[in-house]
Amino acid sequence: NAGVMQNPRHLVRRRGQEARLRCSPMKGHSHVYWYRQLPEEGLKFMVYLQKENIIDESGMPKERFSAEFPKEGPSILRIQQVVRGDSAAYFCASSPYRDTNEKLFFGSGTQLSVL
Amino acid sequence: DQQVKQNSPSLSVQEGRISILNCDYTNSMFDYFLWYKKYPAEGPTFLISISSIKDKNEDGRFTVFLNKSAKHLSLHIVPSQPGDSAVYFCAASASGTSYGKLTFGQGTILTVHP
16 A cells, blocks of 8 residues: 655756646545645645645645645645745645544655755 | 744654653644654654643553643653654644644654664
8 A cells, every 4th residue: 555655756946937746645545735844844734635625725825836636636736936935845644534633644745946 | 933842953862761852832722732753755654642631642662741731742752762763743733623734843853872
């Protein structure tokens, strides 16, 4: 049973470009979370999605960031017109059901570097 | 505003001894607390949790203590092993949030020396 798969592991973008981060949840999991870890900080909640629905996006920056979890395919975190401050590790987690805390399974993350 | 704080960036312990990692929180709405462990180049993995209705939870070598009046929790690892060397994150969930929306501390790097 494969774990949460994130790709790419490392992504380098120049300022102004777009970054697309992908997350395939564990098999049977329909709940996906995105977290961001800035240098020297803990993980910060960004968004919670179920299939085709955004449930809680209270941690998403108001501009340039969007997330989706389509009926088919991986969840995508999209960052438009990246800036140096977007450089961080982005972690995706999935769970088999909504009512959970510890049943979050994290991927290995995508390290985004903005030049 | 750092609602969950781990004030010790690092901790070094000898194998076989006790490791104590500390965590403080400020938000009175937090009612569920978790510890995650993270190895380099991997995602965090769940270690142990505690509900606010308890003051202690034990799982093998790992015990978490919660002091609600002080808004403080700690993770004890006894005995410590070199394989325990990792970054440990304290996390909290607010009452009324049943899903995985967690607030994490900055993490503590634990090094266990053989």
